[in-house]
Amino acid sequence: MMSGPTPHYHLQEARPDPEPESSAIENARRATLNILEDFAAEKCELESGQRATLNILEDFDAEKKRMAGAERAVLNILEDFASEKSQLEEFQHSFLNILEDFSQEKNRLEGTQRAVLNILEDFEGEKANVELVNERLENEIRDRKHIEVEMQRTNMELSAANKELEAFSYSVSHDLRTPLRSIDGFSQALLEDCADKLDATAMDYLHRVRSAAQRMATLIDDMLNLSRVTRCELRRESLDLSAIAKSIASELQEAEPERRVEFAIEDGLTAVADPQLIRVAMENLIRNSWKYTSGHPTARIEFGRSDANVKDCFFVGDDGAGFDPRYAARLFGAFQRLHTAKEFPGTGVGLATVHRIIHRHGGEIWAIGAVEKGATFYFTLR
Amino acid sequence: METKTILLVEDNADDEALTFRALMKNNISNQLVVARDGAEALDYLFATGKYSGRDVSLGPQVVLLDLNLPKVSGLEVLRQLRANERTKLLPVVILTSSNEDQDRLQGYDSGANSYVRKPVDFNQFVESVRQLGLYWLILNEQPPARR
Structure with a gap:
């Protein structure tokens, strides 16, 4: 983070020595002077680097102070957070309790749900049964309605037939008896009025005519009585x-x-x-x-x-x-x-x-x- | 002398002859008037039509009424008779072949005094006519004439 000026060294290249002795010393001296010179420059540079470093350190200190402040603030925050945390923990705890309760509740609900499902399943079966029964009932109702219509029709026919029978019986009762009265009555008149002109055989025939007429009258009456038994209303x-x-x-x-x-x-x-x-x-x-x-x-x-x-x-x-x-x-x-x-x-x-x-x-x-x-x-x- | 007329309402000529014979056999010598349908019977009773001008005070004493009649039925004759002030108390005997419950019920319902079924056996019929004559012409007291 802190980058001071990097010291660097200039190494002068050794120059060729024109005079091996004196020049060599001179050269060495010069070289040393150069080195020293270089070193002084180096030292200056180092010093300025040190200064920069000190500045940096000074800056760092301020920074550190700020940091400490910040740390304190963080600690404060953390402290606050700790109380918050305990609250949270409490909350979490109670939440866990709720969850636990809820879990029990859930088990119970699951039990209930299972029971309901069983019931629904049974109900499905039952429903199918009921539907079957319903269908049968509907069929039966349809059949019955059909039979009812059929019965109404038959009843109407029967009622018409009864009316006809009634009219027929009435006619029989009136009209069939009338000629019989004539047959019987005039046979009897002959027997009474012409007795002197009739022999025994003729008289016998007339008696037979009369008894046949009377027998027929009885038959008609019996027939009417028989039909009346069917015609009259049952009470x-x-x-x-x-x-x-x-x-x-x-x-x-x-x-x-x-x-x-x-x-x-x-x-x-x-x-x-x-x-x-x-x-x-x-x-x-x-x-x-x-x-x-x-x-x-x-x-x-x-x-x-x-x-x-x-x-x-x-x-x-x-x-x-x-x-x-x-x-x-x-x-x-x-x-x-x-x-x-x-x-x-x-x-x-x-x-x-x-x-x-x-x-x-x-x-x-x-x-x-x-x-x-x-x-x-x-x-x-x- | 007052003649007690019998009105016979009968469309069958044989029955008319047999009824006449039965009356004779019982020595019932009242005047017999025969109406051969319901309309003629009403004409006689109300002195209308061919009977207009008839003296209604002369009766009849009793009506022998058949039910099955041409034009106006026996029951209708009876109803009109009962609806008329002058004839509403006139004795009416229904004399018919039928013994159907409905005929008997309607006959009495319409105001018949009696209902007699004509028997096939002539001797029985003669006996019926004898009893009818005895009852309606001799025993029965007529209602008093209205003033």
């Missing part, structure tokens, strides 16, 4: 079936008091059903039993609840003429008969009517029987 009420059975039984006994028929009617049997239709059904069943036991001197007719494993299964049974089980399938068909009109009168509509009534109630009806061993009709109501 459900709580019914005492035992009471209905008893009132039918007493009507029958009053009409034919000479018959010896024992009725065994279980008490307290009830059902929720249409009062008019159930009355018609039970009357048909009990009247059937009454009719088909008429060939026996004594008979027993029973109404009760079946012990079979079917809920609310009732039965009407008798010990009368029964039926051939081979033809059981024809029992409930309209206008189907298993006996001739001579054996037992009837049009074959009664059991068909019962069948329709039970079916309209959502129930079932079936029969068990054998020839001359009676018949039992079982039915359920829903």
Whole structure:
């Protein structure tokens, strides 16, 4: 840093000696003088260098003082810094504490996050399930809507068909009976007014005409009753079936008091059903039993609840003429008969009517029987 | 002497003949007036049309009314009858082939006094007519005439 003037030496070259002796001394003296001279110059130079150095040192001292000042200032700063540092350390410490707390918190959060992730994962699975179920439900709804539309259409068709049937039945009821009245009435007029002109055969024919007309009238009425069972609206009420059975039984006994028929009617049997239709059904069943036991001197007719494993299964049974089980399938068909009109009168509509009534109630009806061993009709109501 | 007229509203000639016969058999000798459709029945009852000028004070005593009639239906005849001050108390027996619930209900609803279904068996019909005549022409007391 300090660069003083560099001393340098001039070495004079030895000149050729013209006179070896005196000149040699002279030369040496001169040379020495030169050296001294050179040396003096050198000394001056050195002195000025020393002075410069001293100046420099003096400068350096000032510098040093400044430095010391600066050092002090630095020390002061450092001191300040030290207190600052302790504060910082404190801060750092507390920060570390916070970090530590935070780290615990983080662990907890991570735990929670993991749990949440698990839940989300489960939820994903569940969501997929729900989506599947949703899809199925949507399909079902679509199907149902389709079915609903279909049902509405069918209902409209059914309602139209019912109206037509209604009109048809009304027409049958009015118009088919009118000519029958003429056939019967004028045959009877002939029998009365022309009796003297008619022989026995002619009279017999007229009687046949009349009974055929009357039978047809009965058929028409039965047919109308059968269709009425289907046409009328179903009205459900709580019914005492035992009471209905008893009132039918007493009507029958009053009409034919000479018959010896024992009725065994279980008490307290009830059902929720249409009062008019159930009355018609039970009357048909009990009247059937009454009719088909008429060939026996004594008979027993029973109404009760079946012990079979079917809920609310009732039965009407008798010990009368029964039926051939081979033809059981024809029992409930309209206008189907298993006996001739001579054996037992009837049009074959009664059991068909019962069948329709039970079916309209959502129930079932079936029969068990054998020839001359009676018949039992079982039915359920829903 | 007061004649008790019977008004029979019937479009079927056979039924008309059979009803007449049944009345005869029961010795019911009242005058029988036959209207062959609903409009003719209303003309007779209200003394209009071909019956204008008829003495309405002469009855009828009872109306035997069929339901299925040309022009004006039996139920409509009944309603107009009941809406008229002079005929609203007149005894009306519905005599018809139908035993449909709706006909019976509407018949009574429109003010019929009685509803009888014509049986196919003529002997039963004669018996029905006998009872009707006995009841409506003999037993039943007419409402007093309005002053």
